[in-house]
């Protein structure tokens with residue numbers, strides 16, 4: 661473990677896809693870190709002490725020797741900037757680096773918001789259905805970033821149309837990934853080296869697989885091979901410790 665770079669404390673949730681990006685990066689770089697695990701359903705992310713750390717009321721956030729950095733895609737590049745030579749995950753070539761960042765923007769625009777809809781409908785909805793209407797509205801109102809999202813879901817869930825739009829966007833993402841792997845000659849999105857682009861989309865595919873929808877990329881052979889390669893690594897196993905998958909914590913999702 662490399663500890664010359666100072667102390668890291670990661671505020672995160674085991675099942676949070678955004679937190680998984682950061683855990684993967686920390687493990688890949690062999691950086692030792694402590695974890696503060698927030699219970700997102702009991703509202704730890706909305707407590708005044710956490711809102712001082714991340715006013716958006718979401719995880720992850722990282723404390724590096726008192727410096728607070730928020731937002732998963734910002735944190736992972738920060739971890740590169742403090743020591744660019746430490747198991748680098750960013751190409752040195754400016755054009756490749758720009759391509760990598762464009763891929764991450766695409767994932768954050770298209771796949772990131774899409775994965776939330778099946779996640780809430782299939783895993784989290786019962787939690788909200790157990791509330792009274794008043795309690796539900798109060799929870800929605802308390803979320804700095806997700807108020808409208810929760811109100812749209814309501815206590816009946818997102819519509820079939822919303823679900824179809826989401827899965828279709830994840831499918832388009834898999835098509836894009838396939839063409840990028842083909843162009844770079846793989847096995848990773850940018851070629852022979854893994855980069856932040858791979859790390860940013862990994863948790864989204866893991867989530868869709870966990871929700872029983874790996875068929876979304878079954879026509880994309882290159883993506884399936886990419887996914888197998890990612891999932892076979894030691895870093896992946898460290899990142900996805902027990903309790904990181906929804907099916908491990910929600911009995912209504914667990915596979916028999």
Ligand SMILES: N[C@@H](CCC(=O)N[C@@H](CS)C(=O)NCC(=O)O)C(=O)O
Nearest residue numbers: 676677678718719720731732733806
């Ligand atoms: N853009 C942010 C998004 C973070 C985010 O949405 N985190 C989710 C978990 S993956 C969260 O904390 N949700 C809490 C809530 O909705 O109250 C990032 O990438 O860090």
